[in-house]
Amino acid sequence: MFLLKTAAVVLLSIPLLLLGLVASSGLVVVDVKTSDGPRIVVPVPLFLARAALGFAPQEAREVEIPELGEYPEIASRLVAELRDCADGILVEVDDGDDHVLIEKVGDEIAIEVSSDDEEVSVRIPLAAASEILDSYDGSRLRVAGILDALSSSSSLSGTDLVHVRSENEEVKIWVW
Amino acid sequence: MNRTLLAVSLALTFAAIPLQAQTPWIHIEVDENEADASHVKVNLPLSVVQIALEAAPEKIVDHGKIRMNHIDEDLDVEDLRRMWNELRSAPDSELVTIQEKEETVSIRRQGDQILVEVDNRKDGDTVHVRVPVTVVDALFSGEGQELNLKGAISELKSLRGDIVRVDDGETKVRIWIDEKD
DSSP states (O other): OHHHHHHHHHHHHHHHHHHHHHHHHOEEEEEEEESSSOOEEEEEEHHHHHHHHTTSOHHHHEEEOGGGTTHHHHHHHHHHHHHHSOOEEEEEEEOSSOEEEEEEETTEEEEEEEOSSEEEEEEEEHHHHHHHHHTBOSSEEEHHHHHHHHHHOGGGTTOEEEEEEESSEEEEEEEO | OHHHHHHHHHHHHHHHHHHHHTOEEEEEEEEEOSTTOOEEEEEEEHHHHHHHHTTSOTTTEETTEEEGGGTOTTOOHHHHHHHHHHHTTOOSEEEEEEEOSSEEEEEEEETTEEEEEEEETTTTEEEEEEEEHHHHHHHTTSOTTEEEHHHHHHHHTTOOEEEEEEEOSSEEEEEEEEEOO
16 A cells, blocks of 8 residues: 555656756747648757757757857847846838837847738847857857756746747747 | 935935936937838947947957048048047137038037038938037047047937938938937
C-alpha cells in the first residue's frame, strides 16, 4: 500500500514539476494558421530549448553577426535611453499604400506595418533586447543568452512578439 | 520626524517632475500635398539622436564630426567657417541679402538667433530656418572640412520651438524641438 502511494506521488509530481519548470522558465508558442490547411501550434518550453542547446553543435549555439561589430555598446546605450524616455510615437510613415508605425509603449518598442494585403506587428521588449546585446561577444550572439533574455523578462508574458496576418495566413509567436 | 520625512519626499517628488519634463525631443514632419502623398513623422529624444549619430559610418561622421567633402565636394567648410567668424559678432542686422527677380534670400541676425529666409515668388517656395548663434558656433567648432554635428545637437538641447519650415508648394517640412512630458 505504501509503495502504491509513493508511486502515485512520484507519478503526480512529474507533470507538476514539468508544469513548474515551464511556468518558471517560460514557453515560446509558434502558432500558424492557414486558410486552407491545418492550424499548427508548436509550444517550445524554454527550459527544454536550453537543455537541448547543450547537445547542439557549437555552430548552432551561436549566431554569427560580425556586422554588429563595435555597435553593441552604442545599441545598448540607445536601448537604455529609449527605456528612460516617455512613451509615444517615434516614427510614423504613411505613403497611401503602406502605413508604418514605430511606437514606444512602456518597456517595449512596437512596430506595426500595414498594407492592403498584409499586417505585421513586432514587439521588441527593451529589457530583453538589452540582455541579448549583453550576450554579444564581438562577432557572435549566444543563443543561450537569447533564451535567458526571453525567460527572465517578466514583461514578456502573454506578449505577441511577432504577429503576421495576410489574406491566407496568420503567424503568431508569443511568450507565455 | 515623520512630517519632515513626508515633506522631504513630497519636495523631492515635485522637484523631479520638471526635471523629467525637460527632456528635449526633436520632431520632423514631412507632408506631401499631391495624391498618394507621403506623410512622415519622426519624434525622438535628442539624447537618442546623439547616441545614434555615433553609429554613422566613420568615413562620414567621426567622433560626432561630419566630413562635408564626402557629401558635397563643392562645399568648402573652411570658407563658411571664415565667413561665420566675420559675421558672428555683427549686431542685429541683415547679414546677407540676395534679391533676384523671382527669389529673395535673406540671412539676418536677431538677438542670439540667425534667421534664414528664402522666398521664391515664381514657385511659391518658402524656407524659414531659425538657428541660435551657439548652435552655429558649435557646428563650426570642428576643424578643416569637418562640422561638429555632435556639438550642434548638444546646443540644440536648450532650444525650443521651430527650427526649420520649408514649403515648396508640393512638400511641407517642419522641424521643431519641444519637451514631451
